[in-house]
Amino acid sequence: MDEILNQLAALVLGAVPTMILFIALVLAYTLLVHKPLKAVLAERRSRTVGAVTKATEAIAAAESNTRKYEAAIHSARTQAYTAREQRIRQWTAEREATVTAARSVASERVAAARQEIQASAEVARQQVKAGSDTLIAQILKAVLPAGMAGSR
Secondary structure (H helix, E strand, O other), X not given: OHHHHHHHHHHHXXXXXXXXXXXXXXXXXXXXXXXXXXXXXXXXXXXHHHHHHHHHHHHHHHHHHHHXXXXXXXXXXXXXXXXXXXXXHHHHHHHHHHHHHHHHHHHHHHHHHHXXXXXXXXXXXXXXXHHHHHHHHHHHHHHOOHHHHOOO
């Protein structure tokens, strides 16, 4: 057993420089590669997260602006439709006023024409009435003998 322990002690003693070299290599790797790499990766991650955050904020701002523009467009369209409806109402009112005025003038002309026609008809009736008596007398004179026409 002493022999195994001696061999084991010789192996451990031979492995000590390898272990020291391995520990030195691990320490050198940690100091020279791992920590700077970890710092670079952390910075990269923070920049990526920052960029993603900025992009998300930009998207939110764009959506907000889009909603504002859509609301403004909707408002402008509503105002345009309202103005159009007001113009149509105004034109309709003007047209109705013009039509009413034209009807009034036409009614006055028709009433005046009717009065004129009635007056002309009355004059014609009176002329016919006045002329009918003389016409009857002339017809009777022409048709009846001379002595009878005067008896009438």
